Amino acid sequence: MHVSHAHTPSRLQLNPQGRLRHFLTTEGLSREQLTEILDFAESFLGPDGSIHNQPLLAGRTVMNLFFEASTRTLTTFAVAAKRLGADVLNIDIAKSSNSKGETLRDMLWNLEAMTADIFVVRHPHSGAPHFIASQVTPKVAIINAGDGRHAHPTQGMLDMLTIRRHAGDFTKLTVAIIGDIKHSRVARSEIHALQTLGAKEIRIIAPRTLQPRDYQELGVKVYERLEEGLDGADVVIALRVQNERMESPLLASPEEFYALYGLTPEKLRRAAPNALVMHPGPINRGVEIASEVADGPQSLILKQVNYGIAVRMAVLTLAMQGQLTTRGDA
Amino acid sequence: MHVSHAHTPSRLQLNPQGRLRHFLTTEGLSREQLTEILDFAESFLGPDGSIHNQPLLAGRTVMNLFFEASTRTLTTFAVAAKRLGADVLNIDIAKSSNSKGETLRDMLWNLEAMTADIFVVRHPHSGAPHFIASQVTPKVAIINAGDGRHAHPTQGMLDMLTIRRHAGDFTKLTVAIIGDIKHSRVARSEIHALQTLGAKEIRIIAPRTLQPRDYQELGVKVYERLEEGLDGADVVIALRVQNERMESPLLASPEEFYALYGLTPEKLRRAAPNALVMHPGPINRGVEIASEVADGPQSLILKQVNYGIAVRMAVLTLAMQGQLTTRGDA
Amino acid sequence: MHVSHAHTPSRLQLNPQGRLRHFLTTEGLSREQLTEILDFAESFLGPDGSIHNQPLLAGRTVMNLFFEASTRTLTTFAVAAKRLGADVLNIDIAKSSNSKGETLRDMLWNLEAMTADIFVVRHPHSGAPHFIASQVTPKVAIINAGDGRHAHPTQGMLDMLTIRRHAGDFTKLTVAIIGDIKHSRVARSEIHALQTLGAKEIRIIAPRTLQPRDYQELGVKVYERLEEGLDGADVVIALRVQNERMESPLLASPEEFYALYGLTPEKLRRAAPNALVMHPGPINRGVEIASEVADGPQSLILKQVNYGIAVRMAVLTLAMQGQLTTRGDA
Numbered sequence: 001m002h003v004s005h006a007h008t009p010s011r012l013q014l015n016p017q018g019r020l021r022h023f024l025t026t027e028g029l030s031r032e033q034l035t036e037i038l039d040f041a042e043s044f045l046g047p048d049g050s051i052h053n054q055p056l057l058a059g060r061t062v063m064n065l066f067f068e069a070s071t072r073t074l075t076t077f078a079v080a081a082k083r084l085g086a087d088v089l090n091i092d093i094a095k096s097s098n099s100k101g102e103t104l105r106d107m108l109w110n111l112e113a114m115t116a117d118i119f120v121v122r123h124p125h126s127g128a129p130h131f132i133a134s135q136v137t138p139k140v141a142i143i144n145a146g147d148g149r150h151a152h153p154t155q156g157m158l159d160m161l162t163i164r165r166h167a168g169d170f171t172k173l174t175v176a177i178i179g180d181i182k183h184s185r186v187a188r189s190e191i192h193a194l195q196t197l198g199a200k201e202i203r204i205i206a207p208r209t210l211q212p213r214d215y216q217e218l219g220v221k222v223y224e225r226l227e228e229g230l231d232g233a234d235v236v237i238a239l240r241v242q243n244e245r246m247e248s249p250l251l252a253s254p255e256e257f258y259a260l261y262g263l264t265p266e267k268l269r270r271a272a273p274n275a276l277v278m279h280p281g282p283i284n285r286g287v288e289i290a291s292e293v294a295d296g297p298q299s300l301i302l303k304q305v306n307y308g309i310a311v312r313m314a315v316l317t318l319a320m321q322g323q324l325t326t327r328g329d330a
Numbered sequence: 331m332h333v334s335h336a337h338t339p340s341r342l343q344l345n346p347q348g349r350l351r352h353f354l355t356t357e358g359l360s361r362e363q364l365t366e367i368l369d370f371a372e373s374f375l376g377p378d379g380s381i382h383n384q385p386l387l388a389g390r391t392v393m394n395l396f397f398e399a400s401t402r403t404l405t406t407f408a409v410a411a412k413r414l415g416a417d418v419l420n421i422d423i424a425k426s427s428n429s430k431g432e433t434l435r436d437m438l439w440n441l442e443a444m445t446a447d448i449f450v451v452r453h454p455h456s457g458a459p460h461f462i463a464s465q466v467t468p469k470v471a472i473i474n475a476g477d478g479r480h481a482h483p484t485q486g487m488l489d490m491l492t493i494r495r496h497a498g499d500f501t502k503l504t505v506a507i508i509g510d511i512k513h514s515r516v517a518r519s520e521i522h523a524l525q526t527l528g529a530k531e532i533r534i535i536a537p538r539t540l541q542p543r544d545y546q547e548l549g550v551k552v553y554e555r556l557e558e559g560l561d562g563a564d565v566v567i568a569l570r571v572q573n574e575r576m577e578s579p580l581l582a583s584p585e586e587f588y589a590l591y592g593l594t595p596e597k598l599r600r601a602a603p604n605a606l607v608m609h610p611g612p613i614n615r616g617v618e619i620a621s622e623v624a625d626g627p628q629s630l631i632l633k634q635v636n637y638g639i640a641v642r643m644a645v646l647t648l649a650m651q652g653q654l655t656t657r658g659d660a
Numbered sequence: 661m662h663v664s665h666a667h668t669p670s671r672l673q674l675n676p677q678g679r680l681r682h683f684l685t686t687e688g689l690s691r692e693q694l695t696e697i698l699d700f701a702e703s704f705l706g707p708d709g710s711i712h713n714q715p716l717l718a719g720r721t722v723m724n725l726f727f728e729a730s731t732r733t734l735t736t737f738a739v740a741a742k743r744l745g746a747d748v749l750n751i752d753i754a755k756s757s758n759s760k761g762e763t764l765r766d767m768l769w770n771l772e773a774m775t776a777d778i779f780v781v782r783h784p785h786s787g788a789p790h791f792i793a794s795q796v797t798p799k800v801a802i803i804n805a806g807d808g809r810h811a812h813p814t815q816g817m818l819d820m821l822t823i824r825r826h827a828g829d830f831t832k833l834t835v836a837i838i839g840d841i842k843h844s845r846v847a848r849s850e851i852h853a854l855q856t857l858g859a860k861e862i863r864i865i866a867p868r869t870l871q872p873r874d875y876q877e878l879g880v881k882v883y884e885r886l887e888e889g890l891d892g893a894d895v896v897i898a899l900r901v902q903n904e905r906m907e908s909p910l911l912a913s914p915e916e917f918y919a920l921y922g923l924t925p926e927k928l929r930r931a932a933p934n935a936l937v938m939h940p941g942p943i944n945r946g947v948e949i950a951s952e953v954a955d956g957p958q959s960l961i962l963k964q965v966n967y968g969i970a971v972r973m974a975v976l977t978l979a980m981q982g983q984l985t986t987r988g989d990a
Contacts, residue, residue: 087742103945109962111735
């Protein structure tokens with residue numbers, strides 16, 4: 001164990017036995033760790049999208065702390081936790097004691113004292129879940145449900161499960177991610193997971209203004225032209241154009257984006273035959289993706305949502321188990 | 331099976347075996363089908379309003395989709411689903427991805443992919459639950475919790491259960507419905523159910539402006555004067571005056587309505603001795619009903635609410651069972 | 661049994677066998693009754709803040725009716741009820757039929773008819789839970805979660821549990837309560853419980869403007885100077901400065917309050933060695949308490965929150981049991 005690394009997110013989310021006790025990022029986790037999550041998630045999945053319930057979190061209290069609104073992700077975590085038999089509480093942050101002048105730290109300490117076992121945290125600031133796990137409530141398992149531009153690791157892992165189930169061996173796959181990579185926590189979590197799982201090639205396709213500066217560190221190939229980036233790709237992931245997260249007018253207009261980067265049936269033909277089409281949702285039809293593609297036979301968009309329940313069940317359970325071991329050690 | 335009728339709500343809500351798989355309207359269901367709902371609902375009812383819990387929906391996920399606010403109906407469905415052991419999620423439509431520009435169709439597809447089994451839908455537009463069941467998510471059991479002016483079938487059925495328990499044989503009963511029939515989805519669901527269950531006579535009592543145009547099709551007798559309409563009635567149902575649903579000033583004032591149509595002890599004496607008094611709630615005391623009547627010995631208003639839990643338990647379970655059979659066939 | 665006292669809160673909350681059937685106030689309960697609550701609460705507590713779940717309310721429906729916002733108290737009751745296996749519904753009062761002109765009485769009758777077993781009521785008006793229990797829905801067990809300036813009995817009892825676990829025998833203890841006693845429902849519930857449990861001495865420390873007029877009836881000693889009031893105290897309870905509840909500018913400023921009444925490490929030295937420090941939360945750091953004290957070794961602030969879950973589990977269960985006995989008698 002590298003004690004000197006204990007402050008990094010990847011170490012922070014592991015207990016002394018190297019098992020998950022929080023789930024903050026896909027970055028720095030080993031191939032074995034990611035594969036364990038995928039295998040465990042798959043164990044909950046039946047054919048045709050059914051989910052096997054298992055009371056692995058019976059008697060546990062999961063609190064959803066969403067500092068940024070998201071009915072969609074909130075609902076998937078609530079469904080996953082309930083299918084594991086947990087008690088689930090959505091904490092209304094806007095109405096909470098914050099408004100009475102209580103500090104974030106005091107609010108979290110109080111929720112912990114109310115016997116919370118797991119906090120599912122979404123926050124507009126990058127690093128907030130990490131801060132909570134390291135500085136505030138380390139004995140509560142923290143699951144990152146999206147923090148700023150940093151990470152959205154359960155989305156990253158459900159995308160990996162989708163790819164593994166429908167395309168198989170990562171080492172043979174070229175994966176192309178299209179859109180606003182620069183501001184996308186989804187893309188970062190996907191790229192880190194794809195690297196670790198051994199994807200043959202990872203491409204990002206974006207206008208210059210939306211390309212991340214650290215793409216060399218990320219180990220990806222950068223394309224400005226969609227047609228070139230799609231060439232022969234086995235998996236094509238279109239990101240949502242998130243106007244709300246951009247601070248300046250980096251995009252001319254939705255129409256122009258669609259003309260250049262919108263995934264149409266015609267452009268998709270540049271990819272490998274039967275290339276998988278994915279999108280983290282919610283989709284902007286006619287902006288980053290054409291309806292014919294979103295609803296077409298290559299689209300796995302709704303499968304992603306479905307697998308997301310299983311992935312969240314796996315992550316919630318694994319982090320709880322690792323956290324309990326840690327508490328036992330303490 | 332009349333394939334040519336497959337597009338009508340009454341066929342749409344049945345599976346090929348003729349069993350409920352959605353519950354959209356009381357219109358077009360057979361006497362046997364309505365009686366099955368009533369019998370099943372009654373099986374949950376103990377004396378004095380207690381309800382026998384049964385885990386018939388254990389492991390199922392019920393999502394409440396209320397596009398129109400209603401704490402009251404929302405709560406009854408939540409209680410009913412929980413008493414059946416289901417996981418219940420209230421989807422906050424206002425905060426949902428709708429606000430991110432997602433289409434209704436995409437939102438519903440996503441919720442279905444999150445392993446929803448049942449959508450309980452309230453919508454301001456007539457036909458919305460029908461549209462969802464036919465065009466969007468046919469594999470999710472859709473329960474209509476009130477759509478526009480069209481139908482409120484669980485309210486209709488809980489009223490039938492109330493009448494059957496307290497007045498017995500429908501074929502001997504004259505039922506009078508008072509108020510804004512024209513805009514009332516409750517009245518429509520009641521009238522269709524009463525017809526099918528063989529009520530001796532159905533009367534509607536309303537000012538001309540609030541009488542429905544299709545009363546002949548509905549097979550009801552129309553009265554403008556309350557005293558005449560009440561004469562000898564065995565069951566008297568006062569509707570809520572819903573100013574919020576009226577588009578033009580069809581009523582002079584609440585005071586005038588009360589003078590002409592308010593159900594007072596004096597006017598109630600025109601009905602049969604011990605006539606049952608019902609109201610779908612919430613009541614406007616001193617508008618459509620006097621407090622002495624609402625709280626009097628003939629009033630079944632709170633019994634209706636209580637039976638509503640049992641009726642919703644029955645409908646949720648039957649639709650789920652019919653839906654599962656259909657899924658198995660698919 | 662003193663029938664003539666049946667209208668007082670203390671009698672109202674007991675059934676004919678003298679057992680709790682509501683929990684409205686600590687005032688007037690006997691030492692045996694308070695001790696039973698504490699003992700039962702303690703039975704749920706494991707070491708280190710864990711809680712033993714017990715399905716004592718399985719199949720029961722608990723409705724939280726918060727007419728005054730409080731995420732914190734709402735969450736503790738929801739956690740407690742879920743840990744007892746109850747179905748829990750938070751009724752959104754603001755959105756409820758109140759807005760449709762329904763009376764409070766009709767709303768409560770309707771919720772009762774929806775098979776509610778317990779109402780957890782918070783209300784800005786003193787006496788509202790008492791009114792509901794006596795005049796509206798006596799067959800629903802009413803738990804007071806804070807009413808106006810009157811009482812906050814579960815807070816009072818969790819404070820008693822904290823004192824008993826950490827300081828032992830009440831008859832040897834001097835307890836000092838600091839702050840806005842006049843407007844504090846927490847202080848009233850504490851004082852009544854401390855009296856009944858036989859505390860050696862109860863002191864209140866407050867500026868003249870915030871001293872209650874009835875302190876002689878309450879049987880407490882009043883101090884205007886913090887240093888004098890703290891002298892030799894075994895338990896020190898700092899109250900939250902609640903600007904929102906004060907009707908006039910009774911406090912000069914938070915800074916001035918802190919200078920005179922803020923619990924600092926220096927001032928705390930006037931109390932007994934290892935005196936317990938408590939606060940009902942949420943805390944205003946630097947107003948009524950210094951961070952060094954709130955986070956220091958004498959502070960039991962988070963233990964209070966933790967014990968609060970156990971106390972609420974005890975009170976919910978005891979009131980339900982007493983209510984059922986009453987219903988059986990009726």
